[in-house]
Amino acid sequence: MTDPILERWRLLLGEPGGACLGGGPLGPQAAARDAAMEWLYGRDEDLRRRGVRRGGTGGSVPTTVDWLDDITRLFPKETVERLQRDAIERYEIHDVVTDPAVLEHIEPNQALLRAVLRTKHLMSPHVLRLARRIVETVVRQLMDRLATEVRTAFSGAKARRPGRLRQARNFDVTRTLRANLGRYRPETGKVVIETPYFFTRTRRHLEQWQVILLVDQSGSMADSVIHSAVTAACLWGLPGVRTHLVAFDTEVVDLTSDVDDPVELLMKVQLGGGTDIARAAAYGAGLIDRPRRAIVALISDFYEGGDPHRLVRVVRGLVEQGTKVLGLAALDERAEPAYDREVGQRLADAGAFVGAMTPGELASFVAEHVGR
Incomplete structure (x- = not known):
């Protein structure tokens, strides 16, 4: 059985890293991953000069659509997003966001949103309508996350009086330390907290x-x-x-x-x-x-x-x-x-x-x- 760590090194280095596996072949899935990575990183002249990637063992991937389908099937989500980001930002493969066939299949993420904003002037009205799906999806995801933070921040102003609701965000550090300084332990350098204090959050009339x-x-x-x-x-x-x-x-x-x-x-x-x-x-x-x-x-x-x-x-x-x-x-x-x-x-x-x-x-x- 192939050591997975050695296999990762082989995939990282490409064909020149064959010694990692003692010259043996990659398994079917690993070979497919190697081909997908070669399609992207094989075009990097600097890597070739350094002998890192120099041709893969898998079959060629003829189109961007096929490549995107392959990496989605072969790699975890975080890796897929990194590969997509490199394709767009490092190698400027613009058809990732300007080809209608690609836009109909691709899973929206923030790297793609950045790419749409940078290349939308190259898009026809039809392609721009498809690209808008990426913008809408990523913005909705960001809105959902940030709206919660904003609601928390605006849930009320801190009032300097004790509160009964003991939540971490309402913890009054200054008052708690002042009240418990008598329990300082020199041998540990710590204050033993017997009575914690908390703020209350109240709504006030807000000036514009x-x-x-x-x-x-x-x-x-x-x-x-x-x-x-x-x-x-x-x-x-x-x-x-x-x-x-x-x-x-x-x-x-x-x-x-x-x-x-x-x-x-x-x-x-x-x-x-x-x-x-x-x-x-x-x-x-x-x-x-x-x-x-x-x-x-x-x-x-x-x-x-x-x-x-x-x-x-x-x-x-x-x-x-x-x-x-x-x-x-x-x-x-x-x-x-x-x-x-x-x-x-x-x-x-x-x-x-x-x-x-x-x-x-x-x-x-x-x-x-x-x-x-």
């Missing part, structure tokens, strides 16, 4: 706040654009919140009228192009009615193609008038920022919070301020 999301639609910000659209839709109509969504490159497009329909909104986004962040920030500043009741979230990688000095001036002006300014280098599930750190530091020096957030963290930030 504006939440203005300014979203960079350059190609590197695709995930943040998707999550911004979904976040805006979840915030739309909540008590005490008036939401704006503005997309920008070198131009500024106010998409607020479509915030309640994130699918339609995303179909209007045009990824790519230059970037004029200062222009977008100035537009956002012009939307503010009550500066001390406004949150501006500037979602960008901060690689400014416009005037960085103007950008810093606008942000400093917003902060000085009492507006909360967030400079978010990423708004997605991973919250892994990649951005121009020099410009980011200048914005932080001007008084903005600069970093990255998940959509749930942004919703919590908004809820904390709206509930005050």
Whole structure:
């Protein structure tokens, strides 16, 4: 019986890794997996130069549709999504999202949604209608997940009095530690908690706040654009919140009228192009009615193609008038920022919070301020 670990190494390396199996052949299923991987990674010149993949032992896979059917049958879901992502983003196999036959079979996921947003300008009206299914499915999945987080964040403001409902999210760390400091154990470095305290969450009359999301639609910000659209839709109509969504490159497009329909909104986004962040920030500043009741979230990688000095001036002006300014280098599930750190530091020096957030963290930030 073939050792599964050695078989994985053989599949990873391709034919040059045959020594992993002592020169023996792959079984039927493993050979089919090898052929599917060779169809994708066999086109990689760098891998061939390094002797990693150099021809597989399985039969050829003639079309993208066949390949997608094969990987769905042969690999677990997580691997299928990784293979699809590499096909689209690494090797730019656009027919994964522009071929009607493929679109009718493929299982929607976020990598495919990013690909649709990047390539929809290449699609005929018929193909665009099929691609819309991917947008609708993934947006619905994201909405279902995020709506729960938003409802939790807005379920009530924290009140500084004891609560009877003992839930982790209501745990009052400061009061509990203060009340139990007398039970500190030096030998263990721990405080023994005898009496835990919790907040209560009560609904208050909420004054209207504006939440203005300014979203960079350059190609590197695709995930943040998707999550911004979904976040805006979840915030739309909540008590005490008036939401704006503005997309920008070198131009500024106010998409607020479509915030309640994130699918339609995303179909209007045009990824790519230059970037004029200062222009977008100035537009956002012009939307503010009550500066001390406004949150501006500037979602960008901060690689400014416009005037960085103007950008810093606008942000400093917003902060000085009492507006909360967030400079978010990423708004997605991973919250892994990649951005121009020099410009980011200048914005932080001007008084903005600069970093990255998940959509749930942004919703919590908004809820904390709206509930005050």
